[in-house]
Amino acid sequence: MRLNVPVPLLMLIAPSLNRVYAGEAPRLAASELAVTAGVEVEPVVIAGVDYLRIQAEDSENLRGIVAVQSARLGLYEEVSGLLRPIELPVVDVLDEDLVTIPKYPGKTNEQLTRLLLNVTLSQVVAGQGTRSVLDPLCGRGTTLLQAWRLGHDAAGIESDQKAVEAFAAYLKTYLRRKRIKHTAEMTPVRREGKSLGKRFDAEVTVDGRSMSLGVFTGDTRQSAKLWGKRRFDAIVTDAPYGIVHGSVSDVRGGGRDRSASGLLADAIPVWASQLRSGGALGMSWNTLGTPRERLAELLTAAGLVVRDDGPWRHFSHRVDSSVHRDVIVAVREV
Ligand SMILES: C[S@@+](CC[C@H](N)C(=O)[O-])C[C@H]1O[C@@H](n2cnc3c(N)ncnc32)[C@H](O)[C@@H]1O
The missing domain is CATH 3.30.70 (Alpha-Beta Plaits)
Incomplete structure (x- = not known):
């Protein structure tokens, strides 16, 4: 038998x-x-x-x-x-070249970004389908574009206004060249008569499915103020490595810190407050600047539960002599 x-x-x-x-x-x-x-x-x-x-x-x-x-x-x-x-199903809404064409110093590798998105989204509970993903240190948008490829709405914050402008210019050209139905515009942000920077908003419709994207220029520690009452299903980010990008401890003054520890200590409680119940936060970072235990403490103190057993402990890898990268995911339990 x-x-x-x-x-x-x-x-x-x-x-x-x-x-x-x-x-x-x-x-x-x-x-x-x-x-x-x-x-x-x-x-x-x-x-x-x-x-x-x-x-x-x-x-x-x-x-x-x-x-x-x-x-x-x-x-x-x-x-x-x-x-x-x-045969595998076709899951990506937009082509791979959306994330592979841009090349610039400090870009997070697109496969690592995809891995980070996948493992974070796998921990989001409740609801199905389109998720909202915030990258609060979004650079020139690798996470936002990978989120779009997977059919999700994307949002970001980035202190480097030039990076946001370069991202906006690239995306507009790409969508126009590929003849993808879209809207895209950069607008100034003013609150109480003061200029707070700029915001870039875009929307695409692919096969009848619409996806939005919004990026504020500014300090990530102001993320909750900038995004107001909006809550996100997932927060996914690649923290500054302290090499190409210092972490900007004072965006206006431009002070730079060798590690991202200080910035993360300030920003994690803000980001946690923007996560909806059942949402997940995933981050990659340089462990040579901030040990995993320290990051886990910060996430726990912000009311999140760190995924820390079995395969979760096997993401750390060497990038070069000054960067040893790891991945951590924590959830806001329902
Ligand atoms: C590792 S890079 C992320 C790169 C991005 N994933 C990409 O592929 O373009 C970290 C980003 O955090 C930004 N950053 C550092 N400190 C910041 C702060 N306080 N507020 C907002 N952005 C900040 C840096 O300008 C940099 O673009």
Whole structure:
């Protein structure tokens, strides 16, 4: 009698990822899939090529999760040592070149950004479909654009006005060139007669689905004031590394701090207050400036619950001699 043993699935990892994670891509990809799908995942090498072996039944739900993974190239069923390809659904609303075309110093790698978004969104409870994602240190918008590609609304804050202007100019040109139906405008922000900077707002409609995007120039510690009563499903950000970008401790004075610790201590309670119940905050940062335990303390003190066991402890990786990056996610429990 034939026993009904599930056939293992294999996710093929994009080879380009090893450039991003210095050979640690399989481990990071395994942790991403383990937390987003809630299944056991093991990196394996078959004929010299990296795959993730997934201990789960093939299902529509699992295919949907594999399709959004930051590292996936393909999915196979492993039958008696042979690989049978499985077609994955098309999940991205906008093309990959939306996030790969911009190149500038200080850009957060687009795959790491996608990983961070995926693991954070996987912890958001209640409600389905379109989420609202805030990146309160948004630079030139890698998180915002990845959120759009996944069909979510995006919002941001960035202290460098030139970065916001460059982002706005790029996005307008991209949408026009691709003939995507959109609106986009930059407007001054004034409160009580005082100039507070600028805001950029855009909206696209793709296949009848509309997505919004808004960015304020300004200090992230003013995020709750700038966004007012608006609450977000997810807050996703790559904190300043203290190398290309110092953390701006005084936006007007331009004071710079070697690590982001001071900024994070001030900003985390503000960001936590902008998270709706059931929402999640995910961050990548340089552990050489701020130890994981310190960040976990700050998130806990702000009333969030840190995801800290099993695969959550396996995202740390070396970027270069001055940056050792990790990922942390915390939730506002319902
Ligand atoms: C690591 S970069 C993020 C890059 C972004 N993910 C991208 O790919 O373009 C951190 C950003 O935080 C911004 N920043 C630093 N301190 C800030 C503050 N107090 N308020 C707002 N933005 C700040 C920096 O200007 C920088 O753009």
